[in-house]
Amino acid sequence: EVTTDMSTFETLESEVRSYCRSFPTIFDKARGYKLWDVQGREFIDFFAGAGALNYGHNNPRIKRKLIDYLTDDHVVHSLDMATVAKENFLKKFQDVILAPREMEYKVMFPGPTGANSVESALKLARKVTGRQTVVSFTKGFHGMTLGALSVTGNSFKRHGAGVPLHHAVSMPYDNYHEDVDSLSLLEHYLDDEGSGLDMPAAIILETLQGEGGINVASNHWLQRVEAICRQRDILLIVDDVQVGCGRTGPFFSFEEAGIQPDIICLSKSIGGYGLPFALTLIKPKLDQWAPGEHNGTFRGHNLAFVASTEALSYWETDELTCETLRKGEIIQRSLSSMTAKHPDTEPEVRGRGLMQGIAFGRKGFAEKVCAIAFERGLIMETSGSDSEVIKVMPPLIIDDEGLNKGLAILDESIQIAKE
Numbered sequence: 001e002v003t004t005d006m007s008t009f010e011t012l013e014s015e016v017r018s019y020c021r022s023f024p025t026i027f028d029k030a031r032g033y034k035l036w037d038v039q040g041r042e043f044i045d046f047f048a049g050a051g052a053l054n055y056g057h058n059n060p061r062i063k064r065k066l067i068d069y070l071t072d073d074h075v076v077h078s079l080d081m082a083t084v085a086k087e088n089f090l091k092k093f094q095d096v097i098l099a100p101r102e103m104e105y106k107v108m109f110p111g112p113t114g115a116n117s118v119e120s121a122l123k124l125a126r127k128v129t130g131r132q133t134v135v136s137f138t139k140g141f142h143g144m145t146l147g148a149l150s151v152t153g154n155s156f157k158r159h160g161a162g163v164p165l166h167h168a169v170s171m172p173y174d175n176y177h178e179d180v181d182s183l184s185l186l187e188h189y190l191d192d193e194g195s196g197l198d199m200p201a202a203i204i205l206e207t208l209q210g211e212g213g214i215n216v217a218s219n220h221w222l223q224r225v226e227a228i229c230r231q232r233d234i235l236l237i238v239d240d241v242q243v244g245c246g247r248t249g250p251f252f253s254f255e256e257a258g259i260q261p262d263i264i265c266l267s268k269s270i271g272g273y274g275l276p277f278a279l280t281l282i283k284p285k286l287d288q289w290a291p292g293e294h295n296g297t298f299r300g301h302n303l304a305f306v307a308s309t310e311a312l313s314y315w316e317t318d319e320l321t322c323e324t325l326r327k328g329e330i331i332q333r334s335l336s337s338m339t340a341k342h343p344d345t346e347p348e349v350r351g352r353g354l355m356q357g358i359a360f361g362r363k364g365f366a367e368k369v370c371a372i373a374f375e376r377g378l379i380m381e382t383s384g385s386d387s388e389v390i391k392v393m394p395p396l397i398i399d400d401e402g403l404n405k406g407l408a409i410l411d412e413s414i415q416i417a418k419e
């Protein structure tokens, strides 16, 4: 067993660093679903950059486009000026994603991260409706900037704000309380003058909560949220930052539910190559921004446009969706059979497509399993407010061999964690 010298990070990097503590080695190279550290140890990636690497590390098709772009000295940084790369991206997004789904949206570039997209969505909803309150849900995660944090249901993260957070009200997510119909409760509150809940500008949600512990909302629940919004002119914001771009099968996570959000937040894998990039999709009538009213230095980077445009080619057919659903079934079967052997860990298999996981009732167990798996060459993160859920989230392009190998390491690690 080799230990890596992490002293540079321990002495020079802020105490806020986190993933380098869970994965204590120095990574050097990466390709597809594999990473290698400086000692040449190979790791299978069931983490995928927290959802930013759906097309894998250094995807060769995308890399070729980036190399060609750089070789020919095309514009790299240009604020939000019009460029060929941006034009190509906008046309391709329209042709491959929006038009086939009969979705009409204006595309906004809010800044490079998911939190930037959420901030822009919240600001726009407040501006358009003239209302201040936003309804969010328990265990939701929307980012670390103050606005995004205000709708994030995690007290540890919220305490970092140090100031009162914006006006947001957290309601129970689908199945948060087994015996409470959360949406009936919300409707009662909205329609009761005495509830103290002001009519909100928007309701913001994830269809499947990633950081919150792989909590899946049913299609019916999502449709009911949409109906509540429509009846009261509340805007519906879907945060597809983590589960969009095909993570659950279809390009948008809400497609199966058949809902039409007013505003959609995308980031992470929309960058194609792991480059920082975000979009906010806005129903045309809501696009009431004045020019420059929400700006920033990195609003759509040309390298990200190039990478993203090539990544969108994966969506010209439904092959990636079908493959994701097929691999999702393999994971589901595998997780169910490995957990059936250990009922004493109180396991529950959750998720959809390539966003699945196991929640363990036994405290500290998920973190222990991840640490053991890492030693055996598998990278996985935990989620949930108590880090009680293991996330199985490989790049979508993983092959069956890599998938089965990773699942075998997980199976073995659960066994060892119990000993």
Ligand code: PMP
Residues within 6 Å of the ligand: 050, 112, 113, 114, 115, 116, 118, 141, 142, 143, 144, 206, 210, 211, 239, 240, 241, 242, 243, 267, 268
């Ligand atoms: N929304 C969701 C659903 C997320 O999972 C995340 C990141 N984990 C964010 C927003 C924030 O994105 P970023 O870290 O790029 O700001």
